[in-house]
Amino acid sequence: MNWSGWSEFWSMGGDGLYIWNAYLVTVVVILTEIGVIALTRRSILEHLGRYAKIALKERKPRNEDSRF
């Protein structure tokens, strides 16, 4: 353990602004990516119903269950 207290930890020997900038930007960018993936999935699922009707209408009905 190198740190004698929280203030020393946050100041990082005077380099705090650079180091915490790097870590903060990384966290923000990663969380943004996760959020974009989740939102994209939601919007795709919302639109799939329309395509499903067309896709299923074009094909002959199957005898078996869809196993859904």
Added chain:
Amino acid sequence: MPAYSSALRSDDPPLLTAWSEATPQRGYVLATRLYPWFGWAAAVLCSLGLFVGLILAPTDPHQHEHYRIAFIHTPALWLSVVIYVATAVTAGYGLARRQRFLSMLASALAPTGAMFAFLALWTGSLWGKPIWGTWWVWEARLTAELLVLFLFLGYVALQEAIDDARRADRASGLLALVGAFGLPLLYFSVFRWSAMYGTAPHGLAAPGNLVVTAGLLLMGLGLFAYTVAATLARLRNVILKRERNSEWVARNFGARS
């Protein structure tokens, strides 16, 4: 929660199969099963890595605390190159063999690659300012990494701009392959231009400190696991979007809208 497991019928071939037999449907099921595991692995490994890197790792005699940017910078740089190679290989193989699934995988890889290329440049800039006294220099290694970022952004932009998926794959795949010839430049420029830095950039073992090395390894593995998780999660989106007119998507997701 859609019943994704029903997307695979029991009489289908096994999930893990040759790339040449990879279909979007099988890929979707496999991605859905795997991505949470990689997500949790990423969370655990990165938490350990941050603890080791920020709390346990000792102060460097020369760079003091400043070197701690390396725990992000090094894995981000490494991953941007690894993801670029993966994108170019999957896109190229997908084009050559007309494997739609591989092209989908390539387009799921690229945005995460762009993210790590950006992070490598951003954290590198923050590292360079106090050490070299400048945010940016037009030097081969930095310029090459900027090229990697632009190639990723170009790939994503082409994918987004062209509606027809096959034409989009052809255009962006070509860009990825052309850019792949620039990658050796990136790698070898590190040694060729090393005089500017005094020494060639260090490998993982170079800090000579076991705790620092452990922190770098943990962060590298953690962010690698994150890359796999994010790519698989995005792959599911890409597959659903492109296969929206197919029967298996209609049957499994149509009623859930």
